[in-house]
Amino acid sequence: MADAVMSSVLKKNGKELQAAWTRDLAAALPTGKGRINAIELEQQTGEFMKLLTVAAEHARGADISAADFKSLRDFLEGVSRSRALQGFTSDETATFIFSFKKPLFEQLRMAVGKDADTLANETWLATALLDSLGLHTVKTFQKAREEVINRQQREMLELSTPVVKLWEGILALPMIGTLDSARTQVVMESLLQKVVETGAQVAILDITGVPTVDTLVAQHLLKTVTALRLMGAECIISGVRPQIAQTIVHLGVDLQGVTTKANLADALALALKRTGSTLKS
Amino acid sequence: MERIPILRMGEFLLVTIQVDMHDQLALKLQDDLSNAIQRHAAKGVLIDISTLEMVDSFIGRMVADISGMGRILGAETVLVGMQPAVAITLVELGLSLPGVSTALNVERGMALLRRKILGVGDVTATAG
Numbered sequence: 001m002a003d004a005v006m007s008s009v010l011k012k013n014g015k016e017l018q019a020a021w022t023r024d025l026a027a028a029l030p031t032g033k034g035r036i037n038a039i040e041l042e043q044q045t046g047e048f049m050k051l052l053t054v055a056a057e058h059a060r061g062a063d064i065s066a067a068d069f070k071s072l073r074d075f076l077e078g079v080s081r082s083r084a085l086q087g088f089t090s091d092e093t094a095t096f097i098f099s100f101k102k103p104l105f106e107q108l109r110m111a112v113g114k115d116a117d118t119l120a121n122e123t124w125l126a127t128a129l130l131d132s133l134g135l136h137t138v139k140t141f142q143k144a145r146e147e148v149i150n151r152q153q154r155e156m157l158e159l160s161t162p163v164v165k166l167w168e169g170i171l172a173l174p175m176i177g178t179l180d181s182a183r184t185q186v187v188m189e190s191l192l193q194k195v196v197e198t199g200a201q202v203a204i205l206d207i208t209g210v211p212t213v214d215t216l217v218a219q220h221l222l223k224t225v226t227a228l229r230l231m232g233a234e235c236i237i238s239g240v241r242p243q244i245a246q247t248i249v250h251l252g253v254d255l256q257g258v259t260t261k262a263n264l265a266d267a268l269a270l271a272l273k274r275t276g277s278t279l280k281s
Numbered sequence: 282m283e284r285i286p287i288l289r290m291g292e293f294l295l296v297t298i299q300v301d302m303h304d305q306l307a308l309k310l311q312d313d314l315s316n317a318i319q320r321h322a323a324k325g326v327l328i329d330i331s332t333l334e335m336v337d338s339f340i341g342r343m344v345a346d347i348s349g350m351g352r353i354l355g356a357e358t359v360l361v362g363m364q365p366a367v368a369i370t371l372v373e374l375g376l377s378l379p380g381v382s383t384a385l386n387v388e389r390g391m392a393l394l395r396r397k398i399l400g401v402g403d404v405t406a407t408a409g
Contacts, residue, residue, distance in 0.1 A: 227369055230371055230372070
């Protein structure tokens with residue numbers, strides 16, 4: 001088995017390899033940002049060396065999906081996951097593995113000596129193995145980043161739909177950000193549910209924080225208004241900015257039958273009148 | 282054959298739909314209700330659909346039709362207690378039921394009917 005050379009190199013010269021590698025890594029990574037310190041780096045390189053030595057001893061070939069590489073894979077997944085959370089870029093994460101090549105190849109050359117054929121063969125095997133390990137790291141890194149993005153998206157969706165009770169029988173829903181179909185669906189459902197729970201008569205949809213209104217957004221708003229009417233509640237749209245009013249008229253969207261107000265205060269005053277409440281000033 | 286009961290409360294009629302509506306039942310209700318309005322000379326009809334969880338376009342149209350018939354026979358009709366899911370479904374189906382009065386629950390619906398018939402007070406629930 002040709003892996004034997006690499007395995008013996010790893011076993012014999014492990015300490016020197018790790019030292020050279022850690023030095024290279026520390027030089028390659030941007031320091032001073034406090035994202036990862038020397039002790040942590042040394043721990044990671046040490047752990048990797050240990051696992052690689054074990055794996056290289058037992059494994060045949062460079063197929064890292066084999067069972068012998070499982071602990072190594074798990075370790076790398078852990079490393080790239082933590083790198084993703086610490087805000088490293090993908091190339092910085094990949095450098096962790098690829099910077100191991102230089103010291104390893106040097107050691108291999110020393111071990112093999114002048115036999116060019118064997119050296120080429122050994123180098124190729126080591127490259128194949130390290131490349132697949134590096135790719136695996138990047139893949140995990142990517143996945144971790146996607147998970148972060150997905151979680152943030154979900155959180156944003158939850159954050160963006162607070163239904164607040166303004167007065168007895170009056171609900172308000174301040175909408176912030178661009179409205180798409182998925183968001184409007186969530187908004188509509190949570191608002192209707194809240195109307196049932198609180199028995200509100202009037203709901204105010206505040207679109208002050210909505211940057212643009214196109215035909216699709218207007219249609220979504222109309223749907224919400226209609227659904228509220230079917231349930232027996234009234235809907236007032238407030239926070240229509242001048243540009244949006246112009247856009248709506250230019251687009252030819254028919255908002256007749258929908259009460260609109262320029263700001264939330266006016267909408268609240270109207271809602272109070274509709275519910276029969278009065279305010280003393 | 283099953284049928285939906287129509288209760289008389291003074292000059293109002295109260296219809297509570299508590300079973301899944303199928304087409305035949307809806308047609309039967311339409312028939313029964315128009316006869317009942319005539320017989321009792323009802324001034325107002327309250328249709329409670331708070332337990333109705335599923336609608337299709339046919340039932341949606343039927344509800345609108347019943348409301349229209351009531352109006353022709355001289356009775357105000359109010360639809361009360363529509364569930365959020367039902368409201369969303371009807372809107373997605375393009376059935377916005379124009380001209381149908383709605384209210385959140387039976388109590389509100391009753392108040393709305395009184396106001397409409399006696400013609401006093403501000404109408405809080407919209408009338409399309």
